[in-house]
Amino acid sequence: MKRIRTVVAVALCSAAIGAAAQSGGPNDAQIAAIVVTANQVDIDAGKLAETKASSQDVKAFGKQMVTDHTGVNKSATALVTKLKVKPEDNPTAQSLKKGGQENIAHLRTLKGAAFDKAYVDHEVEYHQAVIDAMDKTLIPSAQNAELKALLVKVRPAFVAHLDHAKHLQASLGK
Amino acid sequence: MKLFLLRIALVAALCGGAADAAPTMHKVEIDGFEFRPPVATVKSGDIVEWRNADPVPHTVTAQEAGLDSGVLAAGGTFRFIAKRKGRYEYVCTLHSTMKGTLVVE
Numbered sequence: 147m148k149r150i151r152t153v154v155a156v157a158l159c160s161a162a163i164g165a166a167a168q169s170g171g172p173n174d175a176q177i178a179a180i181v182v183t184a185n186q187v188d189i190d191a192g193k194l195a196e197t198k199a200s201s202q203d204v205k206a207f208g209k210q211m212v213t214d215h216t217g218v219n220k221s222a223t224a225l226v227t228k229l230k231v232k233p234e235d236n237p238t239a240q241s242l243k244k245g246g247q248e249n250i251a252h253l254r255t256l257k258g259a260a261f262d263k264a265y266v267d268h269e270v271e272y273h274q275a276v277i278d279a280m281d282k283t284l285i286p287s288a289q290n291a292e293l294k295a296l297l298v299k300v301r302p303a304f305v306a307h308l309d310h311a312k313h314l315q316a317s318l319g320k
Numbered sequence: 321m322k323l324f325l326l327r328i329a330l331v332a333a334l335c336g337g338a339a340d341a342a343p344t345m346h347k348v349e350i351d352g353f354e355f356r357p358p359v360a361t362v363k364s365g366d367i368v369e370w371r372n373a374d375p376v377p378h379t380v381t382a383q384e385a386g387l388d389s390g391v392l393a394a395g396g397t398f399r400f401i402a403k404r405k406g407r408y409e410y411v412c413t414l415h416s417t418m419k420g421t422l423v424v425e
Contacts, residue, residue, distance in 0.1 A: 217374075218376065220375060298352070299351070303415075306417040306418065309416055309417050
């Protein structure tokens, strides 16, 4: 589990490292790919939780992650299409995808309360890591004003999800 | 003639009365996971319309005010006639960080 968390943290931190290494940070096409991948990773985990979680609250949370991140991705895809920006694959997006796949593979080995705890713990870490990456790298690096505005607009979604996940985490711990 | 004037006075009174009582429409935008404005002050009988400008669903809910939009899809609107006077804290039940206040005078 720790390894998966590390992969997620490393993937998202690499965006910050990249920004420091390249004076401008990731370009808009790379940011678009990171955003779409970050949402898709959480959609995939949410779909698994919808079917596999034992707690109704965790199932509902998973369903909400699917709904919200699908909505955010739809909005992001519409914008990049309008801006004629083609999402450009990059090491951060690839690491996010790999980390997401590893998380899913790990969650599939669990069931009952162990699944619920592992899923929710990961959601807490993941949303915190995404918020950090948005604040430190993605929002400051975005060049196009509309892309930057979209990132700012959807950031509270991650904050609300983090808050929700923390409450679930606390209730599962009781 | 007297009857005519009386009719005009009656119509004017009715129109005037109707104008005074006409409810006002208040708009609250749901944008960036916030209710804007965060506090809406209205008169009893006024209409409040919430529009969801976010890409995700929200709700507008205050049970004690009889206010519940249900799931309000992205781009959707919800109208509520504010009848009961009071100060109501409302929330989005899907996103606990979202809070707003409706004051009905």
